[in-house]
Amino acid sequence: MALTPSTMLPLGTTAPDFHLPDTNGKTYTLADFKNQSALVVIFMCNHCPYVIHIRAALAQLALDYTPRGVGIAGINSNDVKSHPADSPARMKEEAQAAGYIFPYLYDETQAVAKAYRAACTPDIFLFDRGRRLVYRGQFDASRPGNGIPVTGKDLRAALDAVLAGKSTSEFQVASIGCNIKWKAGNEPDYF
Numbered sequence: 312m313a314l315t316p317s318t319m320l321p322l323g324t325t326a327p328d329f330h331l332p333d334t335n336g337k338t339y340t341l342a343d344f345k346n347q348s349a350l351v352v353i354f355m356c357n358h359c360p361y362v363i364h365i366r367a368a369l370a371q372l373a374l375d376y377t378p379r380g381v382g383i384a385g386i387n388s389n390d391v392k393s394h395p396a397d398s399p400a401r402m403k404e405e406a407q408a409a410g411y412i413f414p415y416l417y418d419e420t421q422a423v424a425k426a427y428r429a430a431c432t433p434d435i436f437l438f439d440r441g442r443r444l445v446y447r448g449q450f451d452a453s454r455p456g457n458g459i460p461v462t463g464k465d466l467r468a469a470l471d472a473v474l475a476g477k478s479t480s481e482f483q484v485a486s487i488g489c490n491i492k493w494k495a496g497n498e499p500d501y502f
Contacts (some may be wrong), residue, residue, distance in 0.1 A: 315431040315490035318501055319447055319483070326350065326442040327426035331386065331416035334403035339384065339414050341442070347382035349473045350442065351466070354424060354434040354491065355415075356389045357405040358396040361488030362432050365450050368461040369433075370410040376470055383413035388424035389432075389492040397492070424491055425499050431488040437469050437479070445473055448483040 328341045344350045353369070355362045362369075373383050385406075389397040399417050406415040418424055427436060437446035446469035453459040469479045493499070 314487055316485040316487045317434045317447060318428045318430045319485055320428050320436065320444060322444050322447070322481075324444040326352070326436075326438045326444070327423070329384075329386070329416070329418075329423045329426070331418055331423060332399075333414040333416050334399060334406050337414075339416055344382035344384070346380075348380035348440050349470060350382040350384070350438045351376075351470070352384050352386060352427065352436045352438070354388060354427070354429040354432055355385050356387045356394070356397045356432045356489075356492075357401050358394060359432040359489040360455050364453065364455045365433060365461050365463070366409050368463045369450070370412070372463045372466065373411065373413050377412060379474060381470060381474070385411065385413055385415040386418050386423060386429075387415065388418035388421045388429065390421075390494045390497075391419075392494070394492045421491070421494060421497055425501075428499070428501050429491060430502070431486060431490055433488055434486050434491075435466060437466065437473065439473050445469065445479045446483060447486075449486045452484070454487070 330340050391398045439445050451464040453461040472479045
């Protein structure tokens with residue numbers, strides 16, 4: 312497992328659009344979240360131990376913040392030929408087992424991951440109502456095996472600030488996890 316940090320896309324970046332199917336075949340775009348006060352885009356997958364580590368807390372975060380006007384989209388960009396555990400059929404099973412109430416989308420071409428400069432799973436991006444990036448980084452300081460409880464503290468603080476009309480902290484810690492499993496010859500040039 313190669314530990315990879317997020318690229319820390321510049322704050323203020325406008326959210327790139329996407330057209331991706333969820334686990335039921337429904338296509339979602341950025342416009343589907345236009346009425347939300349904020350949007351969390353999280354690059355994730357089924358098999359990564361770092362995603363598995365935050366799984367329950369991520370499901371709870373969605374339950375806590377969706378009623379408050381926050382949109383959440385999970386995106387899996389992994390190559391399913393090399394990692395069949397991340398296939399759309401398995402994504403559907405994972406979404407149900409984890410209790411995810413947000414769309415879990417499949418980025419087969421990996422173009423969306425590249426547009427967001429995503430590097431790892433989980434790689435988390437928070438956009439304000441105007442879809443400008445206000446937070447990118449870790450869910451919290453917990454990692455598999457480090458003994459720190461999973462709370463989502465960092466992302467929750469950023470969400471609370473956005474919902475209160477305040478600025479997020481400029482001190483943001485890069486997320487770290489498994490690298491996105493790029494298709495052969497499709498690796499991005501931003502590493």
